[in-house]
Amino acid sequence: MSVPILSTRDLTKTYGRGPDRFDALKGVSLDIDRGDSVAIVGKSGSGKSTLMHLLALLDTPGGGEVHVDGTNAKTLSGRKLNTLRNQMFGFVFQQFFLNHATSVLDNVVLPLKIAGTGARERRARGMAVLEQLELADKARNKAGNLSGGQKQRVVIARALANNPQVLFADEPTGNLDTATGAIVEDILFDLNQNHGITLITVTHDHDLAARFNRRLYIRDGQLITTDEEHAA
Amino acid sequence: MKPLETVTTAIANSFRSKLRTTLTILAIFVGAFTLTITNGLGTGISNYIDSQVAAVGPSNAFTVTKTDASTSPGSGPQKYDPNTRVLAAGGRPGSTQVALNQSDLDTLAAIPGITGVNPVSRLSPAYVQWNSQEKYQLSISPLAGAQPQLAAGAPLDDAGSEPQIVLPSSYITPLGLPGNDQAIGQDVTIGIQDAAGTMHTITARISGVEDNALLGSGGAFANKALTAALTDAQSTGAPAATKNTWTAATATFTPSTKAQINDIKSRLTAAGYTAQTLEDRIGTVKTVINGIIGVLDAFAIIALVAAGFGIVNTLLMSVQERTREIGLMKAMGMGSGSVFALFSTEAAFIGLLGSLIGSAAAIGLGTAISGVLARGPLSDLAGLQILSFAPGSVAGVILLVMIIAFLAGTLPAWRAARQNPIDSLRYE
Ligand SMILES: Nc1ncnc2c1ncn2[C@@H]1O[C@H](COP(=O)(O)OP(=O)(O)O)[C@@H](O)[C@H]1O
Ligand SMILES: [Mg+2]
Numbered sequence: 001m002s003v004p005i006l007s008t009r010d011l012t013k014t015y016g017r018g019p020d021r022f023d024a025l026k027g028v029s030l031d032i033d034r035g036d037s038v039a040i041v042g043k044s045g046s047g048k049s050t051l052m053h054l055l056a057l058l059d060t061p062g063g064g065e066v067h068v069d070g071t072n073a074k075t076l077s078g079r080k081l082n083t084l085r086n087q088m089f090g091f092v093f094q095q096f097f098l099n100h101a102t103s104v105l106d107n108v109v110l111p112l113k114i115a116g117t118g119a120r121e122r123r124a125r126g127m128a129v130l131e132q133l134e135l136a137d138k139a140r141n142k143a144g145n146l147s148g149g150q151k152q153r154v155v156i157a158r159a160l161a162n163n164p165q166v167l168f169a170d171e172p173t174g175n176l177d178t179a180t181g182a183i184v185e186d187i188l189f190d191l192n193q194n195h196g197i198t199l200i201t202v203t204h205d206h207d208l209a210a211r212f213n214r215r216l217y218i219r220d221g222q223l224i225t226t227d228e229e230h231a232a
Numbered sequence: 233m234k235p236l237e238t239v240t241t242a243i244a245n246s247f248r249s250k251l252r253t254t255l256t257i258l259a260i261f262v263g264a265f266t267l268t269i270t271n272g273l274g275t276g277i278s279n280y281i282d283s284q285v286a287a288v289g290p291s292n293a294f295t296v297t298k299t300d301a302s303t304s305p306g307s308g309p310q311k312y313d314p315n316t317r318v319l320a321a322g323g324r325p326g327s328t329q330v331a332l333n334q335s336d337l338d339t340l341a342a343i344p345g346i347t348g349v350n351p352v353s354r355l356s357p358a359y360v361q362w363n364s365q366e367k368y369q370l371s372i373s374p375l376a377g378a379q380p381q382l383a384a385g386a387p388l389d390d391a392g393s394e395p396q397i398v399l400p401s402s403y404i405t406p407l408g409l410p411g412n413d414q415a416i417g418q419d420v421t422i423g424i425q426d427a428a429g430t431m432h433t434i435t436a437r438i439s440g441v442e443d444n445a446l447l448g449s450g451g452a453f454a455n456k457a458l459t460a461a462l463t464d465a466q467s468t469g470a471p472a473a474t475k476n477t478w479t480a481a482t483a484t485f486t487p488s489t490k491a492q493i494n495d496i497k498s499r500l501t502a503a504g505y506t507a508q509t510l511e512d513r514i515g516t517v518k519t520v521i522n523g524i525i526g527v528l529d530a531f532a533i534i535a536l537v538a539a540g541f542g543i544v545n546t547l548l549m550s551v552q553e554r555t556r557e558i559g560l561m562k563a564m565g566m567g568s569g570s571v572f573a574l575f576s577t578e579a580a581f582i583g584l585l586g587s588l589i590g591s592a593a594a595i596g597l598g599t600a601i602s603g604v605l606a607r608g609p610l611s612d613l614a615g616l617q618i619l620s621f622a623p624g625s626v627a628g629v630i631l632l633v634m635i636i637a638f639l640a641g642t643l644p645a646w647r648a649a650r651q652n653p654i655d656s657l658r659y660e
Binding site: 056059091097099110111116 | 234560565
């Protein structure tokens with residue numbers, strides 16, 4: 001069997017100190033294979049976002065290890081870490097984090113700008129991604145003037161701009177109405193099935209979770225084997 | 233991020249909060265404006281002093297006199313020595329000036345570093361006259377090699393055989409000449425008495441007209457040919473001993489460093505002569521002016537340091553405002569170094585903008601004011617441009633302001649760079 005693209009061992013994360021101390025993750029071990037689609041399911045405050053951030057190497061764990069393609073993330077240099085964040089991972093945050101004052105295209109090509117890609121290629125790549133998400137006609141618009149569904153698609157386009165191998169999405173349909181949410185879901189599954197992108201999505205929507213290849217249930221910072229609500 | 237991209241992004245970012253950036257630029261503007269003005273004042277005044285000094289005499293020459301022990305107070309009268317000649321000299325009554333003779337000139341010429349020795353002849357012409365009109369008294373500058381600032385005409389030709397003179401502009405109208413430019417090439421008659429009281433007349437051609445000068449003696453300048461002719465006429469019938477004694481000599485040296493000049497000077501002192509360069513005689517004026525300009529510069533720097541805190545404040549607020557954006561960029565793999573570069577470039581850009589506008593305004597306003605002053609209140613000091621801007625020192629001011637701005641930007645930039653991406657994104 002091939003090496004998992006992401007795996008963790010006894011991952012812990014603690015926020016705060018003294019009386020404010022809070023253990024958000026209490027030893028999480030998991031393996032995610034290349035090309036898989038995984039839903040992380042749990043109630044609000046159970047530690048889903050914390051786990052995602054650690055998987056995407058955006059935060060440092062309190063204890064335990066994250067392995068990317070078999071390499072312990074702790075051993076990575078700052079430069080290598082930045083390259084991974086920039087090129088291997090795409091992240092769709094729980095909030096949009098768009099720069100409202102600049103154009104949709106400028107927002108989308110931000111990862112390419114950081115990578116040092118030339119302006120011409122940046123534009124071409126940005127337009128291609130917007131095309132893919134059916135937003136090409138909005139490229140010149142100010143990002144602030146879009147609807148929620150359009151913003152979510154822009155954010156996905158930005159995450160895809162640098163051709164990532166793994167796409168993280170933190171409650172991508174949480175802020176959208178059902179119809180718009182369904183469109184965004186279809187986009188994500190299309191990326192997974194037809195473009196080979198490993199999809200890791202946080203959700204507390206059980207209908208959405210059911211569409212994934214695998215589900216990881218999390219409660220109070222620990223993975224549990226069964227879906228408690230369905231079991232209950 | 234590519235370096236060019238960093239610069240363009242930083243520039244774009246600095247315009248995102250226009251009001252705040254504008255206020256910071258204004259603060260820097262005041263500092264840069266003041267610094268450029270004081271700098272221009274320094275350049276203008278020292279240019280003027282330099283040109284005035286050149287009008288008094290060459291900078292690469294000593295005025296040499298024989299050191300006289302009697303000048304030290306309490307030393308009592310000097311013993312009479314039949315071998316030394318003394319000349320009555322200006323100064324306190326009873327003081328004398330030991331004269332230089334030919335052997336002194338030879339001794340001076342032999343001192344290492346001295347390239348030429350010329351006795352200073354005190355010429356006392358009686359009058360100057362043009363075209364048989366009114367006669368006027370005339371004095372002739374004793375120092376050879378002076379470069380007067382000319383209002384018209386050309387400098388004296390020391391190599392030619394034609395006797396030439398440069399007259400102060402105040403002589404032109406009284407002599408009956410129609411104007412400065414028309415005076416050039418005219419011949420004037422100079423009357424000079426010899427030792428026996430006989431009046432000789434010598435014709436000299438006007439080669440130039442001198443501007444009103446600050447340090448000038450109000451005297452005319454003669455070229456070598458005219459000096460020789462006047463000397464000849466003045467010493468007709470004088471005893472040989474008088475003919476060959478002089479109160480002072482000019483000893484020229486090749487332009488050299490201050491240390492070399494001091495070396496030569498101490499050799500002259502050891503040989504029993506007192507040597508003074510023009511610097512020695514005029515140096516104090518310069519020191520005072522430099523002191524005043526130094527104080528003004530200090531004020532400008534204080535203004536700039538205050539502006540520096542303005543930059544710190546502006547950028548700290550902008551880091552605060554953009555915390556999420558910084559977090560997002562770091563989450564997308566932007567390195568801390570790039571974030572630091574982005575914010576410090578923004579600081580340097582604000583500094584550049586402020587100093588460019590400040591310097592440009594200072595140069596524009598300063599040149600205008602200087603022109604008005606030169607035509608109005610300062611018109612008696614011809615050639616004085618009170619504010620003059622040297623490209624080098626203006627560039628220096630701009631660079632200095634940018635460095636101050638950059639340094640002010642390092643604290644906010646460092647703050648931005650060390651932020652943890654997730655903490656920044658959570659920031660409300
Ligand atoms: N920066 C933080 N400081 C303190 N507590 C935090 C911080 N981030 C998250 N937490 C807490 O950790 C727990 C898990 O948070 P999170 O991973 O965001 O949950 P989820 O995404 O599942 O809703 C929550 O109780 C939350 O309050
Ligand atoms: Mg969450």
